[in-house]
């Protein structure tokens with residue numbers, strides 16, 4: 001049985017991934033969707049059909065259940081994740097440490113459990129972020145977790161190359177999803193981020209195309225590609241000061 005697994009499938013980029021995968025990969029028998037909000041996963045199932053198999057879990061403490069059958073996993077999309085804007089020392093303990101649990105630990109655990117079920121031409125797509133390119137004051141833990149995802153994905157891609165399994169780290173800038181409702185309920189997100197918001201459909205389309213040709217990185221849009229280059233050549237201290245002022 002050929003399956004795709006998508007975490008963070010209840011909203012935003014994960015949800016968009018499920019829709020585009022269902023359209024583009026008609027040979028998949030099932031798409032396993034993971035998130036806490038079961039009602040939103042049910043809605044997705046009603047929209048897409050019986051191919052959708054729901055796993056309504058909190059990834060902070062429950063992912064072993066995914067191991068319930070022995071599928072041939074052709075696509076794994078790790079999209080579950082969240083960020084919290086604000087100074088680390090003033091933040092909530094559970095929210096700050098929870099970012100590490102979901103963005104890093106759960107992603108690592110699921111990937112570890114799924115790889116033995118993957119075959120040649122299978123694909124892993126991990127959501128990092130453009131935040132991975134540069135430390136971000138007032139978004140410190142989030143940016144650090146995404147730097148982990150980017151580093152992990154690139155190294156894993158090299159390890160799995162001979163097995164014919166590709167790993168793509170998706171590094172978008174700000175995207176118009178529910179992400180900022182969680183990250184910034186007090187609406188402190190800087191104006192420049194709001195202006196730069198990309199459409200989820202476009203980001204996912206590029207990620208699928210990049211993964212199809214085995215690219216290790218997927219960076220949507222000219223601005224984020226410029227940002228990536230700048231973050232490689234300019235001193236990070238300058239860029240951090242600039243972003244703090246903005």
Ligand SMILES: NC(=O)c1ccc[n+]([C@@H]2O[C@H](COP(=O)([O-])OP(=O)(O)OC[C@H]3O[C@@H](n4cnc5c(N)ncnc54)[C@H](OP(=O)(O)O)[C@@H]3O)[C@@H](O)[C@H]2O)c1
Pocket residue numbers: 007008009010011012013014034035036037038057058059060078079080081082083102127128129130171172173174175176177178179180182
């Ligand atoms: N939007 C952006 O600007 C942006 C930019 C760069 C990278 N990203 C990354 O892209 C990925 C998707 O984000 P998004 O923009 O689509 O945000 P979103 O709309 O808020 O979606 C986040 C998803 O993660 C799931 N999730 C969060 N905590 C979970 C937990 N404890 N257990 C299980 N599922 C959990 C949520 O489902 P439930 O709440 O139903 O559990 C939801 O489906 C994230 O990794 C994010 O860091 C986003």
